Amino acid sequence: MIKNLYLALVHSPVVNRNGKAIGSALTTIDLHDIARASMTFGVKGFYVVTPFEDQQALTHKIIEHWTKGIGGVINPGRKDALELIRVASSFEDACADIKQENKSPLVTIGTSAKEYGDSVSILEFKGQLNKENPHILAFGTAWGLSQGFIDNCDTILEPIKGKGDFNHLSVRSAVSIYLDRIFN
Amino acid sequence: MIKNLYLALVHSPVVNRNGKAIGSALTTIDLHDIARASMTFGVKGFYVVTPFEDQQALTHKIIEHWTKGIGGVINPGRKDALELIRVASSFEDACADIKQENKSPLVTIGTSAKEYGDSVSILEFKGQLNKENPHILAFGTAWGLSQGFIDNCDTILEPIKGKGDFNHLSVRSAVSIYLDRIFN
Numbered sequence: 001m002i003k004n005l006y007l008a009l010v011h012s013p014v015v016n017r018n019g020k021a022i023g024s025a026l027t028t029i030d031l032h033d034i035a036r037a038s039m040t041f042g043v044k045g046f047y048v049v050t051p052f053e054d055q056q057a058l059t060h061k062i063i064e065h066w067t068k069g070i071g072g073v074i075n076p077g078r079k080d081a082l083e084l085i086r087v088a089s090s091f092e093d094a095c096a097d098i099k100q101e102n103k104s105p106l107v108t109i110g111t112s113a114k115e116y117g118d119s120v121s122i123l124e125f126k127g128q129l130n131k132e133n134p135h136i137l138a139f140g141t142a143w144g145l146s147q148g149f150i151d152n153c154d155t156i157l158e159p160i161k162g163k164g165d166f167n168h169l170s171v172r173s174a175v176s177i178y179l180d181r182i183f184n
Numbered sequence: 185m186i187k188n189l190y191l192a193l194v195h196s197p198v199v200n201r202n203g204k205a206i207g208s209a210l211t212t213i214d215l216h217d218i219a220r221a222s223m224t225f226g227v228k229g230f231y232v233v234t235p236f237e238d239q240q241a242l243t244h245k246i247i248e249h250w251t252k253g254i255g256g257v258i259n260p261g262r263k264d265a266l267e268l269i270r271v272a273s274s275f276e277d278a279c280a281d282i283k284q285e286n287k288s289p290l291v292t293i294g295t296s297a298k299e300y301g302d303s304v305s306i307l308e309f310k311g312q313l314n315k316e317n318p319h320i321l322a323f324g325t326a327w328g329l330s331q332g333f334i335d336n337c338d339t340i341l342e343p344i345k346g347k348g349d350f351n352h353l354s355v356r357s358a359v360s361i362y363l364d365r366i367f368n
Contacts, residue, residue: 017259029213033354040357042347075201077352162367163226168261169360170217173224176357177364183346 004134011050013146024142033172035081041179046084047094107135110153113167119156122181188228188318195234197330208326217356219265225363230268231278291319294337297351303340306365
């Protein structure tokens with residue numbers, strides 16, 4: 001099993017419905033749902049990646065409410081989960097932070113609802129991973145990670161497939177299913 | 185594989201954080217995330233169960249925006265997903281509706297983040313199911329389905345377990361993981 005798995009929820013660079021590169025706005029429920037799933041499966045840290053200072057400040061404000069404010073008093077389970085959240089200006093910053101923390105090379109993994117020729121299944125991924133190195137699993141908001149971002153990842157995981165061609169899971173659902181598949 | 189699987193998102197009877205029976209308010213993102221996961225995995229119908237008329241009206245309004253209004257024009261994938269949503273005043277009404285549709289007995293399945301002595305694993309459940317009968321999988325909002333509701337279900341599925349004792353997944357994450365485990 002992977003020793004130290006990190007998550008990144010990327011708000012830039014992602015694409016909009018027309019495939020144009022954008023920076024997306026924070027969806028606050030993403031913080032809660034993905035932190036709770038991360039806590040469930042033992043993720044070491046969950047990076048909210050946004051270059052926008054107002055969005056970084058909003059993220060810090062939400063984390064503070066649930067970890068140091070009244071939210072955490074009322075709901076201690078939520079406190080534990082939201083303590084996993086870290087804020088980064090870029091994916092590169094998040095990666096540098098993890099390398100520093102682990103004193104180790106880092107494996108970057110991209111996810112997408114689209115098929116890529118060189119993507120690997122979760123089973124293949126589990127077979128080939130170096131358990132000693134930390135890994136970061138990146139998820140795109142909006143219409144997904146940009147092509148350039150995907151090209152820079154060490155590995156791309158296959159999309160989650162269901163019964164037909166429909167591939168419009170929320171990022172919250174996609175994170176939950178990928179984590180369950182990786183750890184179970 | 186199950187032929188006709190339905191989902192129910194139950195807003196009453198559920199319990200609050202103190203274990204007291206309540207009726208909960210609609211969380212609109214639940215409709216989107218659970219409809220999208222349902223569409224992905226081939227769920228036949230997704231019942232939003234609430235006894236409150238204002239909440240039923242709100243649900244209908246959201247469905248209408250995304251299936252007949254501008255939402256569906258902008259986002260056809262979302263339209264397909266939200267067309268799966270049906271509104272019911274009670275779980276019993278949803279069950280009656282399904283029995284009528286299928287001219288068949290219905291198997292009711294409860295889910296919980298808590299352990300019950302007689303709960304079954306997904307694997308056991310898949311082994312014992314009668315593929316010809318429709319099944320309905322019930323999820324509780326707030327702090328989960330009431331004890332009475334659980335007692336009335338034909339089967340209770342084991343909670344989703346991760347690495348430790350943390351069992352505070354969002355209902356959106358739980359639905360996604362249960363569906364993935366049932367269909368994959």
